[in-house]
Amino acid sequence: MDGMIAMLPAPLQKLSSHIDFQGQKVAERTYQVILTLAGIIGFFVGFWTQQLSYAIFTVMGASAFTALIILPPWPFLFRKNPIVWQTPTEEQETSPDSSEKKDDKKKKETKKTK
């Protein structure tokens, strides 16, 4: 994947398509619901017109529509709960298992092990 990205022209290499965890959950649920509905509706469309091609085209069309929704990393849908990374800390030259962490917003208790 990194090799492919290196082959793209320079402005495109900086584009990223990552989405946060909540967004991934939303994206997965979106395509499951849309495609299942398309399958059911497509079956009835095909049965009514007695053409199997219409049923398959319905599913394919719904898949293309879903691709427009979930593939690009839309900020208003998929980047609403960004992952909060903790800031990196100073390296401590004493015991490696007692590192202190500084939190910006969230406080977490870390247990010191011996």
Next chain:
Amino acid sequence: MHNLLNRANALLAFTLWVMAAVTAACFLSTVFLDYSVPTKLSVKDVKIRNVMDYATDEQQADLATLNFNLNVDFSKLFNWNVKQLFVYLVAEYKTPVNEVNQVVLWDRIVERSERVVMDEIGIKPKYYFLDDGSNLLKHENVTFVLRYNVIPNAGYLRLVQSSDQIVVPFPSTYSTTRRS
């Protein structure tokens, strides 16, 4: 699902699953239907010759020529799971030599289209009606029946026999041609 390729992969896989399910549902919705159609078949001008058959020990065999009229409407068969039909006409009879003889005389592929009615007269057979021996002469009941394969979009290849068949007695003398 964190990058575009992951999401595209998941979407494609699920799409294929749904398409397979729709196709399976299409098969299930048509598997128990009745696929037999009535036909109007008549056989005319049956003539038998006794010809040299170099491949057999008896060296002579009966060869029958005939033509037939066929009128059949296939429209009710073409549901959404039927791609085409392979229709063929069989002559079946019993002789002292062979318990079962089945000779295919003619076949045709009927594809899905606007009009699938067949109404033809004077159809000549495509294939020879050569007996295994000389036992067609004076035969009392040669049965002509139309059978067809229903070729589906999804499912197994189904063989159906038409609900009508006719029994034709064969002539009691050989016909002569200019050359024999």
